[in-house]
Amino acid sequence: QEQLVESGGGLVRPGDSLTLSCAASGFDFSWYTMTWLRQGPGKGLEWVSTINTDNDTATYAHSVKGRFTTSRDNAKNMLYLQMDRLKPDDTATYYCEREGLRGQGTQVTVSS
Numbered sequence: 001q002e003q004l005v006e007s008g009g010g011l012v013r014p015g016d017s018l019t020l021s022c023a024a025s026g027f028d029f030s031w032y033t034m035t036w037l038r039q040g041p042g043k044g045l046e047w048v049s050t051i052n053t054d055n056d057t058a059t060y061a062h063s064v065k066g067r068f069t070t071s072r073d074n075a076k077n078m079l080y081l082q083m084d085r086l087k088p089d090d091t092a093t094y095y096c097e098r099e100g101l102r103g104q105g106t107q108v109t110v111s112s
Contacts, residue, residue: 002044009106016086018050020106022079022096024086030074032099036081048094049081051079063089071106 003047008020022034036048049070058070069082073106086108093105 004103006103011109020081024077029077037095040092064067
């Protein structure tokens with residue numbers, strides 16, 4: 001069964017850091033470009049970042065560029081999102097996705 005499972009969300013204060021993880025199973029993770037998306041309260045789904053299969057090129061939304069870093073470990077079938085200098089506007093459910101498959105999401109709340 002193909003599956004993506006996010007973890008690592010939580011409640012943090014503005015300026016804090018948090019790392020999200022996405023565990024892939026049931027398919028050859030190394031074949032797929034992977035993407036992080038998020039959906040804030042009352043907002044639509046927003047693209048956050050995409051990383052290529054070789055872990056050497058990642059692109060970011062303007063709103064997170066310079067603060068978030070996407071990486072992957074193909075040997076462990078894991079995708080990561082390192083989030084630094086978090087802001088209240090980063091509050092959202094974060095999803096990892098590959099073509100045709102999305103995880104259930106992990107909640108990140110940034111509040112003082």
